[in-house]
Amino acid sequence: MIYIKFNSNDITVERKEMGSKANLKEKLKDELTEEELALLPRGFQTIGHIVILKLNPKLMEKKTLIAEKYLEILPNYVKSVYLNLGAIKGQFREPENIKYLLGEENPIVEHKEHGIRYQFDITKIMFSQGNINERKYLATLVKDGEIIVDMFAGIGYFSLPIAKHSKPKKIYSIELNPEAYKFLVKNISLNHFEGIITAINGDSKEEAIKLSNAGVRADRVIMGIFPAPKDFISEALTLAKLKDTIYHYEGVVDKESYLDLFNEFKDIAKTSGFESVLLAKRFVKSYGPGLYHVVFDINVFKN
């Protein structure tokens, strides 16, 4: 069993070959058939005080019984069981179907990661465990005094680690979804970054232009959403300085033709009179057969 534990300062992956699945099977051996026992999940996710289970459809009738046993074998801080019945979908990247099952009915968790407190509602907001390294890594690239625009800020996935681990002058964090924005504001205050991060509730297409018209020129622009935010490139470029604005541009690619996505960015930038140089690329996580979530670091400048 691979046990991914989320509520310490860092994610720990404990491999319990003889551990929890065996434990769970032992607890359920008189109540489930051999076939059902074999279908028990290999792993599960805890975040804050909640364990989120994905169950095989054949186990759904026994879901409450299984949830009871999870609460028995997991540490005391785990107070609630929620069922994950769907994927992350749509423009707001919301979890489609996370439902309360057993224990305390409180979907608002506090997750600590890289020294930051993130509060959010697990039934409304995604928090991708696959992006953990990228959340930390981006902050290491930031130089003292930078002006940063985070165009798809969510609950502060990137803005908060940057404010914590680097010394930017200002971060403008734009978020359209009112629910995510509410937690963005909450998290800025929980972590005491009011002096560094300005949260903006709006569409980053319009808000980027408003910032640009107000004279904001960025050292770094984060475009962290996929499918790739191609339609936002022109507006994002209004924030560029004449020299050396770094864009972090995300997308989903296959490894053979990943450069097509960069070339698309480059061509759009060219029409606004900017050159683009690909500084680095990172494959953040797998995104289905042959597909990867990629981040490009692109230097944009005028000749």
Ligand SMILES: C[S@@+](CC[C@H](N)C(=O)[O-])C[C@H]1O[C@@H](n2cnc3c(N)ncnc32)[C@H](O)[C@@H]1O
């Ligand atoms: C889920 S985040 C992705 C964050 C990051 N890639 C991660 O997972 O660590 C993307 C955010 O962009 C927001 N969003 C979508 N369209 C937007 C727009 N037009 N303007 C501003 N925010 C937007 C969504 O509501 C969502 O919170």
